[in-house]
Amino acid sequence: MANILTAILAVKHEEIIKLKKLKFPNYQSEYTKRSLLQSMKESQKVSIIAEIKRASPSRGDIDRDVDPVKQAIAYEKNGAAAISVLTDKEFFKGSFEDLKKVSEAVKIPILCKDFIIDEIQIDHAKRAGAHIILLIAAALPVKRLTELYRYAKSEDLEVLVEVHDEEELQAVLPIDPELIGINNRNLKTFEVNLEVTERLGSQLVEMDKLFISESGVKVRHDVERVRDAGAKGILVGETLMQAENLNHSFKEFGVILKGENYAR
Numbered sequence: 001m002a003n004i005l006t007a008i009l010a011v012k013h014e015e016i017i018k019l020k021k022l023k024f025p026n027y028q029s030e031y032t033k034r035s036l037l038q039s040m041k042e043s044q045k046v047s048i049i050a051e052i053k054r055a056s057p058s059r060g061d062i063d064r065d066v067d068p069v070k071q072a073i074a075y076e077k078n079g080a081a082a083i084s085v086l087t088d089k090e091f092f093k094g095s096f097e098d099l100k101k102v103s104e105a106v107k108i109p110i111l112c113k114d115f116i117i118d119e120i121q122i123d124h125a126k127r128a129g130a131h132i133i134l135l136i137a138a139a140l141p142v143k144r145l146t147e148l149y150r151y152a153k154s155e156d157l158e159v160l161v162e163v164h165d166e167e168e169l170q171a172v173l174p175i176d177p178e179l180i181g182i183n184n185r186n187l188k189t190f191e192v193n194l195e196v197t198e199r200l201g202s203q204l205v206e207m208d209k210l211f212i213s214e215s216g217v218k219v220r221h222d223v224e225r226v227r228d229a230g231a232k233g234i235l236v237g238e239t240l241m242q243a244e245n246l247n248h249s250f251k252e253f254g255v256i257l258k259g260e261n262y263a264r
């Protein structure tokens, strides 16, 4: 597994040691559930999970100085189903502080997009205001992923389980994840290819599993393509972060699900 994930996970191990020594910061005290799953099940359109992404290993700086609150309010106003906040500092320049501010500013569910390998990160994500956490199959042995999945569920959080290939998909299926994310970005080459969604999606459609397509969605045709592959949602970072007119981008991405029939 010699890829960017190896470097990221090494930093996460250090962070976890520090988090375990820390007293909880004074985050929100009360947790109120916000459900992405419910809104996806009720939606007639492809659900858009819009990301706050200041920087990334593949792109470098995207918008280091973005005001996450303004961006999140604009996402919500334009119809995002949820907001993904990258909280990793070292590689994505995000923070739990970003997540906290965003969660307080909007009413839609918040996904903590981080590299979670320990319960303490789930505790911090929840206390900062997350409603959904991400578990990445490539980051964990399946036994550990299952433990963290169950822990998050016991905390009343929703879980997005992310896979990049067939092997990872087969490994996580026994968990029966409530929501699967097919990530189109190859972690070794950073190449993004929507064929990954088409390939893995066809298996998930047969099993009637709810899934979204992550990374590399740039234009309406991309949304139609992953919708046709069975995806009920998309997770979009860079394109929305760089959009000159978010209203226009959301209209462009406003694609009706197969079998649904109503005016745009």
Ligand SMILES: O=C(O)c1ccccc1NCC(=O)[C@H](O)[C@H](O)COP(=O)(O)O
Binding pocket: 004, 051, 053, 056, 057, 058, 059, 183, 185, 187, 214, 215, 216, 217, 235, 236, 237, 238, 239
């Ligand atoms: O974006 C990266 O460079 C990256 C590198 C290594 C691990 C994860 C990475 N990104 C996290 C994501 O999954 C994306 O931020 C998300 O799917 C949105 O992707 P995009 O719309 O292509 O910005």
